[in-house]
Amino acid sequence: MSQPLGVTPEGLRSTSDHLNDVSSRMKGVLSSLQSKLSGEGAAWGDDKIGDQFANGDSGYLGQxxxxxxSIDAKTGLLDNYSEGLRTAADTLEGQDQA
Structure with missing residues (x-):
């Protein structure tokens, strides 16, 4: 026989916290990457090959x-899911107390 499905405010908040943590870590990695890349300067020269590297099909700048x-979109989704789960936990808890 299968286990019954159950949801608790504590479980929802725990998952919300986990998603928020993952989002924060992803934002930190992106920030670190951006900082290191900006400190390096351009990874190409001013010649035709450098222009192709930077601006060509699937060039460095486009990538x-x-x-x-992509990271902004994913962290935005994680933040949205986290907030939704926290709101659901509050709502569920409020219904239990009513």
Whole structure:
């Protein structure tokens, strides 16, 4: 026989905290990466090959923007899920007390 499904405010808050922690760590890694990359300067020269490296199809700058945008989007989702779970925990707890 299968186990019954159960949700508790504490479980929801624990998961919310975990998602928030993952989001914070991802933001920290991105910030560290951005800081280190900006400290290095351009990774290409001013010639044609350098321009192709930086701006060509799947070039460095486009990929850099893609990574930044992807991490921003994922951390935004994690933050949204975390907030939703915390709100659900508060609502569930309020219904139990009513």
């Amino acid at each position: 850099l923007d893609w990574v930044d945008g």
